[in-house]
Amino acid sequence: MARHVAMAVAALTVAVTACGCANLSALLTTEWSENYALASTGSEATHPYLNDGKLSTVAETRNLADPREFVLQLDQPRRIRRIALKNDNLYRFSVEYWDAKREIWRDVATVRQRRDVEGAERIIQPAFDFGGINFETDRIRIDVTRTVDDIIITKSAPEPNDKVIEHGWREIAGRQREYFRILIERPGRVREVEVYGIASGGS
Known part of the structure; x- marks a missing residue:
């Protein structure tokens, strides 16, 4: 029970951060359209579990x-006012x-959670709700930078295909040694993406 309350509070905190207090009020009271992202509406995704409407399934990057x-490819261009993401391991x-x-990708929101404390348990935000947005599009993209499983x-010395995220020197046994910190990427995982407009007759 306590864990569920903590998750709900965490999700609400992100909504406040992403949308602001005034927009959060609108988020809670607005009458939303159907979920445009659902596969049943004709939308398609790079992984079928991304928009199957089930939180029990998990979409993964290759x-x-x-x-x-x-x-996420919508069935047609839509006026988008809200995007909800149910997270599994994105950081x-x-x-x-x-x-x-x-003909360019434009930012909706960027999430950069704080750096892990060394040795501490990695914690993800279970849900994100991005409101206060207003644009027309037929495609949504989630670009993954880090996951908690990375x-x-x-x-x-790095190898040709290594992803170097830090390069420096440190003293070992009285001598300066060069080092490279390498990121080993794991698949990104999302449970569901939901996309909404304003319901017909709504403001």
């Missing part, structure tokens, strides 16, 4: 995928939409 991303990521007029190792 192993060793570069970039690690999920893409740092961004949500973007496709601007067809300019591993960081240290090498004295």
Whole structure:
């Protein structure tokens, strides 16, 4: 019970941070459209579990995928006012939409959770609700930067395909030694993405 309360509080905290207090009030009182993301509406995703409407299933990026991303293709261009994401292991990521007029991806929100304390249990935010948005698109992308399952190792020399996230020197036995911190990426996992507009007749 306590864990469920903590998760609910955490999700509410993210909503306040992402939307602001005024927008959070609107988020709670607005009458939303149907979920445009659902596969049953004709939308498609890079993984079928991303939009199957079930929180019991988990969508994964491909192993060793570069970039690690999920893409949701709506059945048609829609006016988007809210995006909800049910998380499984994402730690740092961004949500973007496709601007067809300019033919570029545009930012909706970027999540950068605080760095783990060494040796501490890694904790994810279970749900994110991004309100206070207003744009038209037929595509949503989730670009994964870090997951709680990623591993960081240290090498004295990187290999050609290594993803170096830090490079420096340190003293070992009285001598300066070069080191490289390498990110070992694991698949990103999301339980569900929901996309909403305003219901017909709503403000």
